Amino acid sequence: METETDLKTTLKAEPPDSPQIQSKVSVRNLSKIFEGPDGKPLTVIDDVSLELRPGRFIGLIGPSGCGKSTLLNIIANLETLSSGEIRIDGMVLKEHPDLRRRLAYVFQTPRLLNWRKVKDNIMFALKANGNIPKEEWDARVKKYLAMVGLEDFANSFPLQLSGGMQQRVGIARALAIEPDILLMDEPFSMLDEMTAKNLREDLTDIWLKEEAESGKRRTIIFVTHDIGEAVFLCDDIFMMTRRPGKLFNYEEVTVPRPRGYFDPKVLQIQSDLTRLFYEKALG
Amino acid sequence: MEAKLRDPLSFFSNRFMSLAYMIIIWWVLSLFFSRMVIPSPQRVFLDVVEILSGQAEFGSSYTQIAASTYRIAVGFSASMVVGTIMGLAMGWKRTAEEFFNSWNWILLIFPAVVWTFIFVMWFGTRDIATIMVVFAIVLPYATVNIWQGTKAMDKGIVDMAHIYGANRNLIVLDVYVPHLVPYIFSAARISFALSIKIITIAEVVGASTGVGAMISYFWAMHDLAAVLAWGLFMVFLILVVDQIVFKPLEKRALKWRPKLI
Numbered sequence: 001m002e003t004e005t006d007l008k009t010t011l012k013a014e015p016p017d018s019p020q021i022q023s024k025v026s027v028r029n030l031s032k033i034f035e036g037p038d039g040k041p042l043t044v045i046d047d048v049s050l051e052l053r054p055g056r057f058i059g060l061i062g063p064s065g066c067g068k069s070t071l072l073n074i075i076a077n078l079e080t081l082s083s084g085e086i087r088i089d090g091m092v093l094k095e096h097p098d099l100r101r102r103l104a105y106v107f108q109t110p111r112l113l114n115w116r117k118v119k120d121n122i123m124f125a126l127k128a129n130g131n132i133p134k135e136e137w138d139a140r141v142k143k144y145l146a147m148v149g150l151e152d153f154a155n156s157f158p159l160q161l162s163g164g165m166q167q168r169v170g171i172a173r174a175l176a177i178e179p180d181i182l183l184m185d186e187p188f189s190m191l192d193e194m195t196a197k198n199l200r201e202d203l204t205d206i207w208l209k210e211e212a213e214s215g216k217r218r219t220i221i222f223v224t225h226d227i228g229e230a231v232f233l234c235d236d237i238f239m240m241t242r243r244p245g246k247l248f249n250y251e252e253v254t255v256p257r258p259r260g261y262f263d264p265k266v267l268q269i270q271s272d273l274t275r276l277f278y279e280k281a282l283g
Numbered sequence: 284m285e286a287k288l289r290d291p292l293s294f295f296s297n298r299f300m301s302l303a304y305m306i307i308i309w310w311v312l313s314l315f316f317s318r319m320v321i322p323s324p325q326r327v328f329l330d331v332v333e334i335l336s337g338q339a340e341f342g343s344s345y346t347q348i349a350a351s352t353y354r355i356a357v358g359f360s361a362s363m364v365v366g367t368i369m370g371l372a373m374g375w376k377r378t379a380e381e382f383f384n385s386w387n388w389i390l391l392i393f394p395a396v397v398w399t400f401i402f403v404m405w406f407g408t409r410d411i412a413t414i415m416v417v418f419a420i421v422l423p424y425a426t427v428n429i430w431q432g433t434k435a436m437d438k439g440i441v442d443m444a445h446i447y448g449a450n451r452n453l454i455v456l457d458v459y460v461p462h463l464v465p466y467i468f469s470a471a472r473i474s475f476a477l478s479i480k481i482i483t484i485a486e487v488v489g490a491s492t493g494v495g496a497m498i499s500y501f502w503a504m505h506d507l508a509a510v511l512a513w514g515l516f517m518v519f520l521i522l523v524v525d526q527i528v529f530k531p532l533e534k535r536a537l538k539w540r541p542k543l544i
Binding site: 105116127 | 439440443445449450461540
């Protein structure tokens with residue numbers, strides 16, 4: 001485990017990446033202040049800086065209310081920032097709204113159009129994007145539904161599917177636009193543990209399979225409050241404190257994939273991080 | 284425990300029995316009163332048959348029905364169109380909500396009879412008088428339904444559409460309109476039933492033709508059986524339109540929703 005001084009250096013240090021590699025996300029001195037219920041300003045995110053390496057599975061963990069989802073929403077341009085900036089490949093996100101077309105989002109709840117068939121939900125994202133040639137739409141719908149194992153449910157309506165299957169549709173919708181950066185906000189937290197386990201394994205498989213096919217690894221930014229989930233999935237884990245959210249730890253997980261839930265190395269990291277989390281984030 | 288499936292036959296027979304009891308109670312009561320006070324069900328039934336057969340004191344009963352139907356159709360359609368526009372505006376824009384809210388409340392509470400007198404005073408017994416009565420009374424109900432429907436839109440879905448880059452057209456067509464369809468149907472069904480209730484009152488005061496005018500005439504003749512027969516005929520009309528127009532349309536438009544029963 002790293003000491004306090006080491007940590008500061010780790011967090012401040014630029015990761016050893018060439019800036020040319022695409023989809024490098026930099027969050028610089030970001031703060032977000034809301035108006036609190038009493039009318040006083042409420043700092044949700046306090047001066048957070050992150051350098052996210054491209055092609056990595058990045059976890060952002062913290063207790064509820066620490067601003068991790070808000071951070072994701074700011075990257076997705078759903079919420080504004082109070083100070084600081086976000087850059088993607090060196091370009092300031094605010095000044096280049098078109099960068100948004102390279103992002104996709106998987107939400108905590110599926111957020112599907114219940115009145116559209118499964119295939120049309122995916123079509124919706126393709127249509128909405130505006131940069132995807134029409135000729136590719138059908139093939140993409142087919143490909144990504146098959147990838148999440150729902151090729152037989154293309155003509156079903158979302159409410160005819162189970163929660164886990166609906167979330168799979170949400171994932172297929174996000175993948176279908178072939179984003180450079182995939183944002184995921186606690187996507188499995190509303191599911192039962194068995195379903196969540198399956199989906200985590202499938203997500204890693206899909207992510208690696210896509211790399212094998214296209215030679216490019218998508219960057220995934222995955223928000224969660226579940227340390228075990230983060231260790232199972234992620235390459236890089238950033239940990240945040242309770243509100244106002246500040247970064248207090250960075251951990252690289254080098255356990256090779258496929259990882260097992262009961263792999264001693266995974267369990268060791270999980271238990272170390274859990275201890276740290278209770279001391280620093282909640283203590 | 285195994286879930287008990289509801290026997291469709293018992294469901295049907297329950298409804299049938301409730302109707303049968305109603306008629307029996309009515310019949311028993313009619314035995315104790317004169318036909319000026321409570322006419323017997325068989326007498327009223329014969330009058331309904333007479334209406335359906337087309338005979339009436341003033342030429343064919345269908346001429347009267349057509350006159351009322353025309354007024355209902357115009358008043359109902361106009362209030363649905365204007366109500367939908369007002370409801371959307373109120374759901375989307377806070378200023379519109381604050382502006383129209385008090386109007387809507389006043390319209391909701393304003394007595395139907397007062398509208399009738401106002402429009403008859405203005406337009407006499409022309410069709411436009413009764414059409415305006417239907418419009419003025421149904422409009423706030425249609426507006427409230429669409430307004431609440433627009434407000435009930437899940438913000439998460441709209442955020443999703445924005446994140447994926449959807450433009451305004453796509454958001455309206457694929458997100459807002461389908462979300463509103465159930466509300467439009469419920470507004471239409473309530474408004475239609477209300478239109479039929481209102482038109483009869485309006486026609487009693489402000490028309491020389493139509494179902495209301497018939498009711499007014501038979502009331503003056505002290506023929507309560509015929510008054511009741513025309514009333515029952517209106518119930519019949521609502522049921523028929525609901526079953527052959529609204530229900531199938533709604534079923535088609537809402538096939539994405541899981542069945543509740």
